[in-house]
Amino acid sequence: MTTPAPKDLDELMQRVDDMAGLTLGQLASxxxxxxxxxxxxxxxxxxxxxxxxxxATAGSKPMQDFIHLGVELKTIPLSLSGSPLETTYVCVAPLINIQGLCWQDSLVKHKLQRVLWVPIEGDRQIPVAQRRIGTGILWEPNNDEEQLLKQDWEEIMELIALGKVESVSARHGDVLQLRPKAANSKVVTEAIGKEGKTIMTNPRGFYLKTGFTASILARAFG
Incomplete structure (x- = not known):
């Protein structure tokens, strides 16, 4: 059963509220x-x-899930104690042709300017069908959060531009990290190498660290 795109934010949030408390099995059925x-x-x-x-209308395209509403959708699996169980994928990281790219024009900023977070029980002890859907929240980064994101993005992109992509680890960044993003290690793409030469490396993606998403949920739910 295909659901038409919501006409406005009110309709979207009504759908979010209506599914809160349901299990994944009920929704799937x-x-x-x-x-x-x-x-x-x-x-x-x-x-x-x-x-x-x-x-949602975007599918796998590099745009917000509800492009007409300017909203990105992110599900977030939580432990029994309510903590995020994993980092949150944002988007693919550009590894070539990045001259002149700035934070304001980045896909990370575009994707995170307004996010609908949907928390879901994620503990592996709970069968998938019985995991409950929590109350969704609509979030926009405040000035402090955006500054943290911008700072990490700029530092990581500078390392990529300097040909150091393969030395960037998940430890880099306070709230944003760069990690391999591919089905397996055999998938490769072009990137900037030492002395500006092109190299082949695994695709990378930007991810939000769990401490950052935990702080978003804490602020929303007190």
Whole structure:
């Protein structure tokens, strides 16, 4: 069952409120979608289910999930204590042709200017179908949060520009990190190498660290 895109923010948030408290199994049944036994091989299944229910339109395109509303959708799996269980993928990182690229024009800023966070029970002890959907929140970074994101992005992009992409680890950045983003290590793409020469390396993605997403949820839910 395909859900039409919401006409406005009010309709989107009403759909978010209506699904709060449901299990993934109940939501999947409503749309005739089979529930996987576990998410090891179906890592994106939960996000796709929520996208289907809410009427997201972007699919895999590099744009916000609700482009007409300026909203990016992010599901966030939580532990039994309410802490984020994993980092949050933002977007693919550009590794070539980055001259003149600035924070204001970056895909990271574009994606994170307004995010709909949907918390979901993620503890592996809970069968996938029985995991409950929490109350969604609409978040826009405040000045302090944007400054942290900008600072990390600029530092990481400078290292990429200097041909040091392969020396950037997940430890770099206070709130934003760069990590390999590919189905396996055999997937490669062009990047800037030492002395400006082109090298082949694994694609990279920007991810939000769990401490940052935990602070967003703490601010929203007190």
């Amino acid at each position: 409503h749309h005739g979608i089979p529930v996987p036994e576990n998410l090891r091989r179906d890592k994106g299944w939960t996000g796709q289910l929520i996208e289907t229910h809410l009427g």
